[in-house]
Amino acid sequence: MIRIRNFILHKPHGYLSQFIYEKKRHKKLLGELYDFPEGTMAIGRLDEDSEGLLLLTTDGKVSEMVRSKTVEKEYYAQVDGRITEEAVQLLKNGVEIGFKGIKYTTKKCEARIISELPDCIGEGRKIRDERHGPTSWVSITITEGKFRQVRKMTAAVGFPTLRLIRIRVGTLSLQLNAGEVIEVENFFTHKP
Numbered sequence: 001m002i003r004i005r006n007f008i009l010h011k012p013h014g015y016l017s018q019f020i021y022e023k024k025r026h027k028k029l030l031g032e033l034y035d036f037p038e039g040t041m042a043i044g045r046l047d048e049d050s051e052g053l054l055l056l057t058t059d060g061k062v063s064e065m066v067r068s069k070t071v072e073k074e075y076y077a078q079v080d081g082r083i084t085e086e087a088v089q090l091l092k093n094g095v096e097i098g099f100k101g102i103k104y105t106t107k108k109c110e111a112r113i114i115s116e117l118p119d120c121i122g123e124g125r126k127i128r129d130e131r132h133g134p135t136s137w138v139s140i141t142i143t144e145g146k147f148r149q150v151r152k153m154t155a156a157v158g159f160p161t162l163r164l165i166r167i168r169v170g171t172l173s174l175q176l177n178a179g180e181v182i183e184v185e186n187f188f189t190h191k192p
Contacts, residue, residue: 005037006184007056010120010176017045017054030056034181043067044145044169052166053174055187066169066187067145074141074168075150076114078127079159083113083136087157091140097152106153110141118167120174127162135162
C-alpha cells in the first residue's frame, strides 16, 4: 500500500510552485525548501511573485477535491492606493477581466478592507517607500481560480496588486512563517 503524504507550506516570494523548471534561467523551486517525496504535487499554484499557503500532496484525488469550486481560497492583496468601499463592492459583485484572450466576469465573492495583518505576514518584504504613495490591504475570497485572477480583479477596480498572499484554503489558515513546511495526516482534520 502506497502511503499518501500531505504538506502545508508557506511559499515565500520568488519561488515557483513546481519542482522542475526546464528553461535556461535558474528559478527557485519548492524542492529547495524541503525534501518532498517523489510524486509530490502542488494543489493549485501561486505564481512566482505571490506568497502564502500552498498545499502539496502525493494523492491526485485530494488535489482535485481541493481545487474544486466548493473550496474557498482567501487572499490578502496589498494594493496601490487606499482602496475604497466602492471598489470593494465592485469586487464582491464580480468584475470583468481578461482570461485566455476573452472577457470574463468573475463570480460574486467575499471582499473586505483589512486594517491589521496576521503575524505570519507581518510587514514582510518591502514593496516601496511612502514617497510613491499609500498602499492598503484587501481580503478577497473566491471559489474559482482563473490565471492571476485576484491581481486582475484589483486592477479592474483601479487598485493594482503590489503584493499577494494566499491566507486560507478551505478551513486551513496560514500560520507558518515564510519557507516553513509541515506534514499533516489529513488537510481537513489538521488542527494547528
